[in-house]
Amino acid sequence: MAGRGGWRGLPAGIWALGFVSMLMDVSSEMIHALLPAYLTLGLGASALAVGVIEGIAEATAAITKVFSGALSDWLGRRKGLAALGYGLAALTKPVFPLAPSLGWVVAARFVDRVGKGIRGAPRDALVADLAPDGRRGTAFGLRQSLDTVGAFLGPLVAIGLMWVFANDFRSVFWVAVIPALLSFALILFAVSEPPRPAGRRRVRNPLARAELGLLGGRYWLVVLVASLFTLARFSEAFLILRAQEAGLALMLLPLVLVAMNIAYALTAWPVGVVSDRGGKVALLALGLGLLVLADLVLAFAGGLWGLALGVVIWGLHMGFTQGLLAALVAESVPAELRGTAFGLYNLVTGVALLLASVIAGALWQAYGAQATFVAGAGFASASALGLPALARRLGGARPAA
Template sequence: MEPMSQPEKRKLFAMSPVIVVLGLVSLFTDLSSNMIVPILPLYLTSVLHVQVGSIGIIEGITESTASILKLFSGWITDRVGKYKLLMLIGYGLSNLTKPFFALSASWNQVLMIRFSDRFGKGIRTSPRDALIADSTTKEERGKAFGFRRAMDALGAALGPLVAFGVLAMFTNNYRLVFWLSVIPGLIAVALIVFFLKEKKHNDTEKQSKLPQIGFRNLNRRFMWFSLISTLFTVGNFSDAFLVLRAQNAGMYPALIPLAFFAFNMSSSFLSMPIGMLSDRIGRRPVLISGFFIFAAVYFGFGMAKSVAWIWVLFVLYGFYYAFTDGIQKAYIADIVPEGQRGTAMGTYSALTGLAALPASIIAGFLWQSFGPMVAFSASSIIAILAAILMIIFRI
């Protein structure tokens, strides 16, 4: 094999300024959010004394809300082309809600705060993904989405690490963590305001091709991929249950944020290389591999008897995210033309997000009724079925 030339090396690692800014926004946003996410279930159960079933309802409702909103924000993105404005509204709303976690005194209040936070996520995600898709070619799209996912995972890794430090120094002071999470969130908003430059659109062309919500103007490959992914999501319940499983297996609560650090670091390291791999061999085999990895990891969580295995499984869980999260978005961008990608991203997110509601509620019911092994094993079976359907239908 001939050595790679300097221009090829530069092309390999070069990144559009738009992609770099969006990567940094994701880093600081997830740093902020993931200072909260790993400790919120512990705060609910140990401080507010909330039952596991109620946590499933909170997570299911809030995640489904975000996903439904992605459909409408995606449609609005294609209609008006205002990527930056929609992202600014979404990121701003999410970060304005974070201080209220520190003031909450009941699970109902936490539900409303999480609802507002996810409302913001629902507004911002589709225009962000459409902007990445429109700013890249098919040959480098996996790398771009992989880079954003890597920055997302890096922030998600640093968030629990900061939370661990605060909890260790201030004796499980959950409310202080909530207050401090505001700082990186504000940095993310500032990056959008001062550094993000969006692509200019031809208004005449856009008015002649206004998108419609739904599958009607989107191709069959997109439709079947979305439906199979929706089935997969029915088994992919909230990560809050991973926190509870770690605690259930005997992990000290203050160490759980470090387990999330390990999970997100493995995802961060792998996301860009796996994205580049999908540019070479195609998205489909990478996605199928990701579904099988998920099935194995969730079965492992159900069977784990020791804290040592929980640590290993959190690292392997990062592999699943690297093989699926950015790759799904890149695949949709490949099969849907420009001008419809916001609607397509939103439609996909709405369908998979609607499945998040029953996923978390069913998981909470199975856990309370039969134990964690049954809950995780059911998810593993659904993931295997989704992978087999991807193979059979050759989507």
């Protein structure tokens, strides 16, 4: 069963977690697809402010993941913390339509990302715990694909509601509360945690030096490569700003995330299935090449068709890298330390995303969109230097089946 491809052999809990992620992403992306335009047009924020807000929000989530991941290892349980994170995110969604100023939006985004941080590492560790041996690439690819389906359904719903509500941002934000509450209900009642294996070691202090030493060199190399990738991939908010600059109508701005996430969703699962058969580094290299190409197209191709092509290639890059990196993290560490491993992984990559978003915002404000995307292509090309070392460390071996 573990060696079979496609959807067969994956437990129902992995599917349920995928739909939990999908519903929350419908909610989050309904807001996120409109937020850069709302900040710049409705509240007068600059491109640099958008970059700082997005970077801080994601870094907050990343820092929180360290502690929630370590706590899940100490408890030996994952579901409760994941449910807490989804519940907190659902409860904070009404703050967006109620916010009277930029400060309130920043606070809402901050608290929402705390919820994401609480749930992220325990949920990913739970996916790894539920997945059969030799199927973790498939499992993470499936969860990522369903998550990304929500990421393009959300902007589509936002487009329709912007038309229905005559470009009233706040009314759309109110509707976004509904799928968030459904996501919280689904994880409470449809996801069951697997029994703890009898021989699994108890972890007293997951963040102690001795425990961190057990994560191993292969894990830290995966983290390094992922961080270099992230420095080259700043927030998708800049794709929306690029579309706004290219002349896309306000009501249609969410189409940027729709196109990106359709490409992402269609590739993440198949790439995960292929990765379980070997060739993970080659797939990562292909994904990195796609990012360089996307940056160059967005920098130099004119008009809306050039924008569309660049956005789709950006989505393909995400599908070739994000689920695969998560699977490599899960396969590189002892099972009892997966929560801590995912937490640290997300902390380091979150700091990299903060730096990337601030740099992108500063370049955009000083030199324009073209300089921002050219710099992204340069960072992406430089990050390829870490792939040969990763290939040597993995040695071409397949995960144990």
